[in-house]
Amino acid sequence: MKKAVVIYSGGMDSFTVLHRAIADGFEVYPLSFHYGQRHSKELDCAAAVCEQLGLAHKLVDIRSINTLLAGSALTDDIEVPAADYAEGNMKATVVPNRNMILLSLAxxxxxxxxxxxxxxxxxxxxxxxxxxxxxxxxxxxxxxxQLANYKAIPVRSPYLYNSKAEILADGLSMGLDYSQTWTCYNGREFACGNCSACRERLGAFAAHQLTDPLRYEEQAN
Structure with missing residues (x-):
């Protein structure tokens, strides 16, 4: 069986990617990173899912890179935008060069x-x-x-041209339980429902006329 490393944050998208790789016939090796994000709730979800599936999960602590990568609401004491998922609102959540670093390690x-x-x-x-x-x-x-090592390693992004709603559709077709994921940028007990990430997630479920199984603060009050 072929093997695939899956960058797995514990969020909705990477949860679907993990199961897509399994469905594609790979023996998967989930890889998560603690890079100094505001909370560890996504990582806790990732660990729980991997334990349930019996997968060899690696969680790598690279928080020391935060001394180099400042200025993001995901890592610094900067207010998380409570607005729709759009360029003007979300630039504050960019972590400089994050994905190049994570992909290189993966x-x-x-x-x-x-x-x-x-x-x-x-x-x-x-x-x-x-x-x-x-x-x-x-x-x-x-x-x-595919040039950097003796063995060429393709980088596959199965949902590169798909929307959040389309990713959700594929996950639902695989029977996935999205209560096992965390999307909210805030790490409180319940998802806030107001940050851009929550709004996009809720919009994906609404597009399918479904209720998100994750609990939100509005429901808890």
């Missing part, structure tokens, strides 16, 4: 375990906001990855 891990591919969850909803989720970046990283 590719190195893939080489070390003789894996065949790296799966990564960029999607079309991120294109306008995050330069390191755009097709040009993913395609360039794919080319570099």
């Amino acid at each position: 590719i190195g891990y893939a080489v070390s375990i003789d894996a065949d591919e790296v799966y990564y969850g960029a999607h079309s909803g991120d294109h306008d906001i995050y330069p390191d989720c755009r097709p040009e970046f993913v395609e360039a990283m794919n080319q570099v990855s």
Whole structure:
């Protein structure tokens, strides 16, 4: 069986990517990173899912890079935008060069375990906001990855041209339980429902006329 390293944050998109890689017939090796994000709730979800599936989950602590990568609402004491998912609102959540760093580490891990591919969850909803989720970046990283080592490791982004609602549709077709994921930028007991990430997630469920199984603060009050 071929092996794939899956960059797995514990969020909705990477959860679907993880199961897509399994459905594609790979033996998967989930790889998560603690890079100094505001909370660890996504990582807790990732660990729980991997334990349930019996997967060899690696969680790598790279928080020391935050001394180099400042200025993001995801890592610094900067207010998370409570607005729709759009470029003007979301630039504050960009972590400089994050995905190039994470992909480089994932590719190195893939080489070390003789894996065949790296799966990564960029999607079309991120294109306008995050330069390191755009097709040009993913395609360039794919080319570099296949040149950087003796063994060529393709970078696969199965949802690169799909919307959040389309990703959800594929996950639902696989029977996935999205209560096992965390999307909210805030790490409180319940999802806030107001940050851009929550709004996009809720919009994906609404597009399918479904209720998100995750609990939100409005429901808890």
